[in-house]
Amino acid sequence: MSEMEGDSVTLNIGSEDMKDGSQIWWRFGKYLLAEINVNNDSITVYDDVADGRFRDRLKLDNQTGSLTITNITTEQAGIYKLNIARAESSLSSPSSKTFNVSVYDSVHCCGPTEAVIRLVLSALVGVATVIVLVYEIRSRRAEQDQAHIHTSGSIEI
Incomplete structure (x- = not known):
């Protein structure tokens, strides 16, 4: 994930993982940020770990298990790890997810040239997507028409 400095970023756990988990831990490097039992x-x-860099910036959703970092800065950029211990049996292994969060400074984000390049590239991707979809639809229709012609032509009365 790439986020602009000052924005909020939400690390989503997934509803199935939340239902299946009995213990959930969010970590940043070696620091434990949050846990749900x-x-x-x-x-x-x-939020007072890592030299206080997360103070008053963490919000943990008790319904979804998602962790939100508000007003993110480059100090919060890095690897976040989610560990989930399963409740159903001792044989099931805990699962984990890793989130790599990069934070860019808004001053260095997008100059006018970079903004135009991004816009043009986005437009090209959109046009290419439409072309592929139209091609797929036409191909499928042609296959259906061919199958219909073949089916109706092979019936003898």
Whole structure:
């Protein structure tokens, strides 16, 4: 994920993972940022770790398990890891997801030339997508017409 400095970024866990998990941990490097214990309905956010760089910036959604970092700065850029311990049996292994968050400074984001290049590239991707879709639709229609002709031509009375 690439986010502009000052924006909020939400790291989504996924509804199935939240339902299946009994313990959920969010980490940034070696630091534990937040945890949810579904069994006893406890939620803890540790925003005073990592020299306070997350102070008053973390929000943990107790319904979805998603972690939001508000007013993100380049200090919060890095690897975030989600660990989920499963409730159903001791044989199931915990799952994990990794999120790589990069943060760019708004001053260096988009000069006029870069903005025009991005706009042109986005337009080209959009046009290419439409061309591919039209080609696919026409190909399928031609196949259906050919199958219909073949089917109606092979019936003898």
